[in-house]
Amino acid sequence: NAGVTQTPKFQVLKTGQSMTLQCAQDMNHEYMSWYRQDPGMGLRLIHYSVGAGITDQGEVPNGYNVSRSTTEDFPLRLLSAAPSQTSVYFCASSYSAGERAGELFFGEGSRLTVL
Amino acid sequence: TQLLEQSPQFLSIQEGENLTVYCNSSSVFSSLQWYRQEPGEGPVLLVTVVTGGEVKKLKRLTFQFGDARKDSSLHITAAQPGDTGLYLCAGAKGGSEKLVFGKGMKLTVNP
Numbered sequence: 001n002a003g004v005t006q007t008p009k010f011q012v013l014k015t016g017q018s019m020t021l022q023c024a025q026d027m028n029h030e031y032m033s034w035y036r037q038d039p040g041m042g043l044r045l046i047h048y049s050v051g052a053g054i055t056d057q058g059e060v061p062n063g064y065n066v067s068r069s070t071t072e073d074f075p076l077r078l079l080s081a082a083p084s085q086t087s088v089y090f091c092a093s094s095y096s097a098g099e100r101a102g103e104l105f106f107g108e109g110s111r112l113t114v115l
Numbered sequence: 116t117q118l119l120e121q122s123p124q125f126l127s128i129q130e131g132e133n134l135t136v137y138c139n140s141s142s143v144f145s146s147l148q149w150y151r152q153e154p155g156e157g158p159v160l161l162v163t164v165v166t167g168g169e170v171k172k173l174k175r176l177t178f179q180f181g182d183a184r185k186d187s188s189l190h191i192t193a194a195q196p197g198d199t200g201l202y203l204c205a206g207a208k209g210g211s212e213k214l215v216f217g218k219g220m221k222l223t224v225n226p
Contacts, residue, residue, distance in 0.1 A: 004157075031212045033213075035216075040218065041218065042203070042216050042217060042218035042219055043158075043203065043205075043216040044216075045213060045214075045215075048212070048213060050212065058213065090157050090158075092157070094212060096212055101212070102146060102148075102163070102207050102212050102214065103148065103160050103163055104148075104150075104158070104160065104205075104214060105160075106157030106158050106159070107157050108155075108156055108157050109155075109156070109157055
């Protein structure tokens with residue numbers, strides 16, 4: 001099982017450039033989310049989705065866009081990269097109902113550096 | 116304001132020692148989860164606790180959810196080098212899939 005797959009694993013951008021972090025899951029999870037992890041800050045929720053066509057903002061959404069056109073995919077777009085967006089980004093998914101609801105499966109992370 | 120406070124934030128111990136990690140909040144959670152993260156990887160779920168006072172055991176790890184569902188603890192017995200990693204607690208509030216994470220406790224177990 002592939003689980004949650006994130007690409008790219010590493011990326012270096014210049015200030016002002018845009019890019020998309022890809023996330024795909026093969027577990028038929030309804031819920032998908034993006035977190036960023038920074039030293040001393042823990043994991044902070046950027047955006048999340050409870051199903052195809054539905055997205056909502058998390059704790060730190062500014063500078064990021066998401067869309068959910070299929071159950072499997074949840075890309076994160078950086079519109080105009082800033083050095084403050086240097087971080088490790090994690091995509092995570094879970095069931096929305098049932099015994100395992102809310103238990104997150106994480107990808108391996110995408111390490112982004114903005115110069 | 117951090118909704119979930121973990122303590123200690125760092126711990127370096129010798130193999131065979133016992134330790135306890137705390138996860139505290141002033142908020143009530145419908146469930147609380149513990150994850151472990153190794154360098155260069157994503158967090159991996161260890162356990163979910165949902166009932167106040169609940170105790171769950173996973174080999175040498177014992178997890179407890181506070182009676183009021185505002186706090187949790189993780190106790191590791193006879194720590195091993197393979198236990199090294201970042202331990203994260205995360206809470207969910209009723210009816211929401213959104214998880215709020217603590218900052219984590221970085222554990223190093225020396226041989």
